[in-house]
Amino acid sequence: MKKIFLSAFFALTLACVAQAQEAKPAMSKEQAAALKEAKAKEEQEIFAKAGLTEADIVQVKAISKEIDLKVREVKKEQISEEDQKAKLKVLSAERKEKIIAAIGEAKYKAWQQERKAVADAKKAAAPTAN
Numbered sequence: 603m604k605k606i607f608l609s610a611f612f613a614l615t616l617a618c619v620a621q622a623q624e625a626k627p628a629m630s631k632e633q634a635a636a637l638k639e640a641k642a643k644e645e646q647e648i649f650a651k652a653g654l655t656e657a658d659i660v661q662v663k664a665i666s667k668e669i670d671l672k673v674r675e676v677k678k679e680q681i682s683e684e685d686q687k688a689k690l691k692v693l694s695a696e697r698k699e700k701i702i703a704a705i706g707e708a709k710y711k712a713w714q715q716e717r718k719a720v721a722d723a724k725k726a727a728a729p730t731a732n
Contacts (some may be wrong), residue, residue, distance in 0.1 A: 648720055652713035654705060661704040662713075668695040 617697050629637075684700045702710045 644720065648713070648716045652709065652716045654709055654713060658705045658709060662701055665697060665700045665704060669693055669700075 606609075649662075672693055673690060676686060676693065679686070681689075698710075705713075706717070
């Protein structure tokens, strides 16, 4: 009886997992490349509208990449969720401070406002699920 129950449970679990995997649409390499290119173009437009120079953009990207590596390391660590959130908050503050030091507070604020405006426009354009 126990074997039958376990077999049925295993078969049901396997069927659910297979169905869930089929439900996710797979993105082709071309679609992924197009999406990446569109995001890069959007990012460049945001930088341009915020008035950042090419040198500013290089600095912002370098700082972001450096902090992103640290974030990945923190996420790999086996620590409590609260400790992880605290470390991520510190890294976020560090990113902000470094970027402000590199490009100035006025450009930083303009960049953040432009990023927020683009994000709000995307939310407004996205269909709501009701």
